[in-house]
Amino acid sequence: MKMIDRYGGSGLIDSVKVSEDSYDLVRDMELYVGHIILSYYDEFLKLYSEYLNEISIPNNPISKLENVSSLLWEGLFSYEDSFEYMPIESTFASKQGVDVVLGKGVCRHVSSFTTDLLLKSGTYCEDFLCFSSYSQLCETLDGNAANHQANLLKYDGNYYVYDVLSNRLLRFISPIELTDYSGECFLYYKPKLDLQCGFISLEELEMKLIGFNSSSNSIAIGRKEYDEIVKETTILFARKLKLLSELKSESDKIKVKIYKGING
Numbered sequence: 693m694k695m696i697d698r699y700g701g702s703g704l705i706d707s708v709k710v711s712e713d714s715y716d717l718v719r720d721m722e723l724y725v726g727h728i729i730l731s732y733y734d735e736f737l738k739l740y741s742e743y744l745n746e747i748s749i750p751n752n753p754i755s756k757l758e759n760v761s762s763l764l765w766e767g768l769f770s771y772e773d774s775f776e777y778m779p780i781e782s783t784f785a786s787k788q789g790v791d792v793v794l795g796k797g798v799c800r801h802v803s804s805f806t807t808d809l810l811l812k813s814g815t816y817c818e819d820f821l822c823f824s825s826y827s828q829l830c831e832t833l834d835g836n837a838a839n840h841q842a843n844l845l846k847y848d849g850n851y852y853v854y855d856v857l858s859n860r861l862l863r864f865i866s867p868i869e870l871t872d873y874s875g876e877c878f879l880y881y882k883p884k885l886d887l888q889c890g891f892i893s894l895e896e897l898e899m900k901l902i903g904f905n906s907s908s909n910s911i912a913i914g915r916k917e918y919d920e921i922v923k924e925t926t927i928l929f930a931r932k933l934k935l936l937s938e939l940k941s942e943s944d945k946i947k948v949k950i951y952k953g954i955n956g
Contacts, residue, residue: 693894695901699868700832707887708894716890722784729953733790734812736946740769741813743939747932748925753815753845754861754918755925757854760806762929764856768940769805770795771951777857783954793950799857803841806856810843820844820853821886822870822879831880833868838882850907853879861918864908867901873915 696704722730740763749755767773769792776796782788789805791797803819810817823831824840842855842862853862853870860877862870868881881904886892892900 693898695867695898695905696833696894699866699901701834701883701897703834704884704887704897705894707884722786726784726787729790729950730784730787732946732949732953733787733793733808736793736943736950737809737812739939739943739946741809743932743935744809744813746935747929749921749928752847752921753810753817754847754852754854754913754921755928756810756813756815757806757843757845757856757861758859758922758925759929760809761856761859764792764802767795768936768943769793771947790950790954793947794954799855800841802856803843806843810845816846818844820879821882821884822853823882825878825880826876828869828871828878829880831868833881833883836880836882838885840879842879847913850910850912851904852907852913855879861913863912864904866908867905869908873918 693701696702744756744759748759763769764775767775769775771794774795775792777798778796779798780791780796780801782797782801783790783794787804787808788797788801789808791801792805800819807817807819820842821838822840822842823829823836823838829836840855842853842857845852845854851864853864854860855862858877860872862872862877862879864870870879870881871877883892883897883900887894887897
């Protein structure tokens, strides 16, 4: 585990699968009790994943995530067309994206929803737990606890992280550190909870760090190319507004089913 040790993760060994059994029990119970609601959620994701493929640059996850951010803040994913950033208790601990459809949540709800949506659209995406800071720090894997969750993606063979809440793309500058294109925001990878819940093993973490290290040593997408992706995505979005109005009627019906299924 050379990479784990090199980046201050030796203390993570004791974290491995501490709460995996309890998480599995919660997930299985939620799937049983909330089967109907989660089936509506899956139907909602399918509907918007097809639309997302229509309004995004083909085979371009950055374009998709730009659109997810826009649609989120327009309220189009949420009941009564309004999403409010606020701390809440998750309706489903194992499917936190449901709360985006209900109209409220924080970074973990948005990240989970985004991962569910992109995977449904056929695009690789993972939740990315991290420590967010507006100053550069000497961080380790096992340093400060995670205070943020964003989304890990792959573009042109390299890993990046996209923060849907702030509409921000970040690139790796080390296996555990990322920065945005303005150099104003920094993220530090924090895999402890993923290890505890059994989402990732130490061996898998080591391989991830190797991949992140490779990305940090590669030539990242330049600001000009990124701006071109944003521009082209905006044009595609504008061309498909009629499709959005047709989609909205059907998606609103599913939102109501989810909302009433939870709130009565």
